[in-house]
Amino acid sequence: MGYSFTLRTIYPYFGDLWQSALNTLSLSLLAIVLSIALGALVALMRRSALRPVRLLGAAYVEVMRNTPLLVILYLVYFAAPEAGVRLSSFMAALVGLTLNSAGYMAEILRAGLIAVPPGQFEAAQSQGMSSAQVLRHVVFPQVFRTIYAPLGNQVIAVILASSLATAVALDEVASWMQTVGSSSFRFFETFVVAAVVYLVLCQSVNIARILIGRKLFPQGRRA
Amino acid sequence: MTEILALDGLVKRFGSRTILDGISLNVSAGEIVCFVGPSGTGKSTLLRCINGLEDIQGGRISFEGQAVQGNPSAIRAVRKRVGMIFQHFNLYPHLTALQNVMLAPVVVHKEAKAEVEARARALFDKVRLAHRINAYPAEMSGGEQQRVAIARALCTNPHLLMFDEPTSALDPETVGDVLTVMRDLALEGRTMLVVTHEIRFAADVGTRMVFMDQCRIVEQGDPRAMVAGAQTERARKFLGTIHG
Numbered sequence: 399m400g401y402s403f404t405l406r407t408i409y410p411y412f413g414d415l416w417q418s419a420l421n422t423l424s425l426s427l428l429a430i431v432l433s434i435a436l437g438a439l440v441a442l443m444r445r446s447a448l449r450p451v452r453l454l455g456a457a458y459v460e461v462m463r464n465t466p467l468l469v470i471l472y473l474v475y476f477a478a479p480e481a482g483v484r485l486s487s488f489m490a491a492l493v494g495l496t497l498n499s500a501g502y503m504a505e506i507l508r509a510g511l512i513a514v515p516p517g518q519f520e521a522a523q524s525q526g527m528s529s530a531q532v533l534r535h536v537v538f539p540q541v542f543r544t545i546y547a548p549l550g551n552q553v554i555a556v557i558l559a560s561s562l563a564t565a566v567a568l569d570e571v572a573s574w575m576q577t578v579g580s581s582s583f584r585f586f587e588t589f590v591v592a593a594v595v596y597l598v599l600c601q602s603v604n605i606a607r608i609l610i611g612r613k614l615f616p617q618g619r620r621a
Numbered sequence: 622m623t624e625i626l627a628l629d630g631l632v633k634r635f636g637s638r639t640i641l642d643g644i645s646l647n648v649s650a651g652e653i654v655c656f657v658g659p660s661g662t663g664k665s666t667l668l669r670c671i672n673g674l675e676d677i678q679g680g681r682i683s684f685e686g687q688a689v690q691g692n693p694s695a696i697r698a699v700r701k702r703v704g705m706i707f708q709h710f711n712l713y714p715h716l717t718a719l720q721n722v723m724l725a726p727v728v729v730h731k732e733a734k735a736e737v738e739a740r741a742r743a744l745f746d747k748v749r750l751a752h753r754i755n756a757y758p759a760e761m762s763g764g765e766q767q768r769v770a771i772a773r774a775l776c777t778n779p780h781l782l783m784f785d786e787p788t789s790a791l792d793p794e795t796v797g798d799v800l801t802v803m804r805d806l807a808l809e810g811r812t813m814l815v816v817t818h819e820i821r822f823a824a825d826v827g828t829r830m831v832f833m834d835q836c837r838i839v840e841q842g843d844p845r846a847m848v849a850g851a852q853t854e855r856a857r858k859f860l861g862t863i864h865g
Contacts, residue, residue: 521711524672525725525777526700535728539715615715 401586408587411578418574419595425488425570426557427603429495433556436496437503438538444508455504462501467562470494475566491563491570499556506548510541546611553607554600561596571595623650625685625781625812626671632679633666640666642836643680648781648814653807655823655844656816658833658859664816665708667833668783671814672696672703685780701729704774708786710766712758712773718745719754722773730777737776744772748802764795768802775806782806784815820860824848832856 443455462470474497475490485493514537522536561572575592579585626648633641641663648654656664669675671682673689673696682689684699712721719741726737745751748768758766767787774782784803788796800822806813807826817823823830823844830844832851840847840856851857 515711517707517709517711518713520674521705521707521713524674524700524703524705525773526697526729527725528697531728535724536713540713543715 403587403590404584405587405591407582407584408578408591411574411582411588414569414578415571415574415591415595418569418571419599421488421568422557422560422570422572422595423599423603425491425495425563425568426560426599428492429499429560430553430556432492432496433499433503434507436500437505437507440500440504441507441511442533444504445511459501459504462498463505465498467494467498467559468565470498471562471566487563487566487568490566491560491568494566495556495560495563498559499552502552502555506545506552507541509548510545511537513544514540543615546607546615550604550607553603557600557603558596571599624648625650626814627683628667628671628680629682630680631667631670631677631682633663633670633675634678639836641670641677644838645680646831646838648812650780650812651810651828653811653813653815653826653828654831655827655829656814656831656833657818657820657823658839662833663836664833665785668705668785668814668816671783672700672705701777702780704777704779704782706767706770706774706782706784706787708789710758710763710770710790712766712770714758717755717757718750718761718769718772721758721769722776725773726776741772741776744775747775747805748772749798762795763791764798767791767795767799771799771802771806780812782811782813784813784817786816786818788817788819820848832859834859 440455440458443451444459446452446455471491471494474485474494475487478485478490518536518540519532522532527535560570563570564573564576567573571592575588579588582588624647626646628644628646631641631644632639644663644667646654656667658664666675670677671684671689677690680690685702687695687698689695689699712718713724716724719738722741722744723734723737726732726740727734742751742754745754748771750765750768750772753761753765753769756765758769761769771787787803788799791799796819800819803813803815803822804826815823815827824847827844829841830847831841832839832847832853832855834855840851840853842852847856848860851860
């Protein structure tokens, strides 16, 4: 007797799946954008002239890379309220995911910063630019160009990691999978559907990233 | 002639290594001072100290009557009035030639874009690159990139131009294009500091030659007279080997 695969039983749940997928998508995209900003700050801290600032940046990266995301999510959602910070499921998931991803983003951005030749900083400084102007107009555009491809890895990692948000009661794709599986008893089908949804989400975002890249960097690869 | 730049007993050290050992120099408006001498004698470092790319360990720098050293806002004020041209051009690779030239006037000097663009286009005519205005640095030859770099420095209307070995990274054919542009600038009466190994250019265009060796100014004077016969043995030997 083989298992007979049928989606018919879980059809009624597909309406909820749309909303769950939107939650996964909005959580992931926000976390990606915010973790790039936070990661940039940490990457700059790691290049600071001040040793304590450098150490703080390095410590942040190591703590975030060496702590399971699940633990961070629990800390933000279940432990932070003890300190008076009470967040919704979505906000807790966003904060946890952002903090975690920023650790990786910082390392990606740091590699991009190292790749900018010292002469670029000197040319910009010699024209009288402030530190912020140097970063904004000369350094970060080059950093983003360098890291645009490796960024794709981290973007997908964030979307997949967002599935852990089910642990803080956020209604996203993984939680849809668990709920529908246990109420329909068609676990195999719901797992497969969830996998397909993640695949489609990741590829859509990745293709969007590539298309945006073509707009941003029209002149092809830098020599 | 009004004095633009005054260096008094400038000392630069990297750790325990001395790079500049008490350099004093005054530069007036309209002078073209060419720094020559063996590599590693601090010529480039001297330029980099003037606009604060290097900090100094002793002495005084004053630019247009204002003390520079150790004061970030004074350093930025100097940088806004001093154009620098680097050996390796250092153009911004993510911007077109035109955008490279326009960036600082718009961002640092807060000038209107249309005004800057008109000035930038005129500068591309001057450096004979009007046809390359929309090219990216990676698409240009070294000589073209260096002429864009000169236009970039000129677009902020600098009171002083500093050239740090502007032709050392170029092949012999394109060196001439860059030197031609520099000759034009000299004819306009621009004040220029030029670190160079092009002794013939220094003799033709320079109003003063400064020979440096072992972290100090060994001799300075009229470039033609120095090339014909320097006072010091050291300068005579160097100019003799490199000349011709």
